[in-house]
Amino acid sequence: MEELKSAMEDHMEQMADLVQKLSAELRSGLRPAYDNFIGFFHAIDWREPWLMCLLGFHVVLLLLTIFSRKNINFQMCLFLLALVGVYLAENLNGFLGENWKSFAGQNYFDQHGVFLSTLWSGPLLFIAIIILINTLFSLCYLIVRWKKAELRHRARLASTKQD
Structure with missing residues (x-):
């Protein structure tokens, strides 16, 4: 005890x-x-051309995501591409860490991948979350439409049985 x-x-x-x-x-x-x-x-030196291109890429991808919100198939392709980009971030960090002198003024690519996680994977995950939320809203809308159609069909069946 x-x-x-x-x-x-x-x-x-x-x-x-x-x-x-x-x-x-x-x-x-x-x-x-x-x-x-x-x-x-x-x-970070934000005036480096490759960083401007990276940020521009994320802005274009975000705009593409927003303007294609009605096209679920295209959004699913964007979603998968964003997740593949996040999945390949570790390999990309290693490759860029070995070749940084050819495009950057300093080595941003540490062993842990903090920089690439922040400026590559973070925005891609944000875009993937936006797509996921849009897909959930679209599915909710489809379920409501389906249920309304089902209720109309039952009402029609009930009215024909009464006649």
Whole structure:
């Protein structure tokens, strides 16, 4: 019984430490995350042509996604291409890390792929989420149309049986 009591006390101490650390982090607010983001933003030379092309590519892909929202088949192709782009990000990071001198002023491509995840995979995932949400709305609309048609059909059947 003493072992159980000791284990419970140890567990309560660990939980109290975790709560104390969490509350300390919450008290510090979002300032450290904001400072990291600003440091990341200023470390990049945004005037490099390949970065402008990358950002332009994402803007064009986003506009294409928005303007093709009624074409579900095309959206599914875009969705799959975006996810394939995210899947290939690790290989792309390795390739670009080896060849950065031919197109960039500095090596942005670290081992962990933070830069490429932020500027390549992040926007692609955002676009994939937009497509997914649009698809869910389209499916809801189709289900409502189908149910209305079913109810009209049942009403017609009921009216013909009464005649």
